[in-house]
Amino acid sequence: MAMAVAIALAVATLIDNVAFAHGNVTPQPIDASELKQIGKDWLSENPYRGDPKAIAIGASGYNQNCARCHGLEVISGGIAPDLRYLETGKTGDEWFLERIRHGKKNAEGTTIMPAFEGIFSQEAMWAIRAYLESKHEE
Numbered sequence: 517m518a519m520a521v522a523i524a525l526a527v528a529t530l531i532d533n534v535a536f537a538h539g540n541v542t543p544q545p546i547d548a549s550e551l552k553q554i555g556k557d558w559l560s561e562n563p564y565r566g567d568p569k570a571i572a573i574g575a576s577g578y579n580q581n582c583a584r585c586h587g588l589e590v591i592s593g594g595i596a597p598d599l600r601y602l603e604t605g606k607t608g609d610e611w612f613l614e615r616i617r618h619g620k621k622n623a624e625g626t627t628i629m630p631a632f633e634g635i636f637s638q639e640a641m642w643a644i645r646a647y648l649e650s651k652h653e654e
């Protein structure tokens with residue numbers, strides 16, 4: 517009997533750990549307070565393009581929150597698009613903001629890319645975009 521309980525507990529712990537590894541990953545906060553603050557309205561173009569401080573903040577934010585799917589240093593292992601090839605400039609900015617704010621669900625309604633609106637500040641989002649653009653490849 518004690519054995520059965522021990523096994524049940526071990527299995528429950530295992531299931532918990534697996535669930536944690538796959539979903540429910542707590543976003544890591546990104547402090548972008550050192551950057552020029554933007555305000556409430558959503559911009560359609562990255563105000564920090566090429567800014568070294570934004571790129572540094574974005575690099576850390578990206579590697580803690582996006583790399584597990586999109587790959588360390590923006591080199592995708594194939595489970596999510598390789599963001600080095602995201603279009604540069606304003607067109608890429610708009611697409612980037614759409615995805616990071618709203619995420620993406622598949623046809624069955626399962627989240628395949630989490631939404632980050634309400635989690636990261638707009639400043640933090642554009643800092644990540646500045647980092648991504650610094651890694652751009654054709």
Ligand code: HEC
Nearest residue numbers: 581582585595596597611612615616620628629630632644
């Ligand atoms: C749980 C995995 C996961 C995480 C975490 C994740 N993404 Fe994604 N992302 C995806 C997937 C999958 C797609 C492809 C969605 C589709 O099919 O349109 C995607 C798409 C994108 C796209 C559009 C790419 C394109 O070529 O259309 C951008 C931009 C993007 N993600 C940025 C980010 C950023 C920035 C972060 C971190 C803040 C992040 N993602 C975190 C899985 C993830």
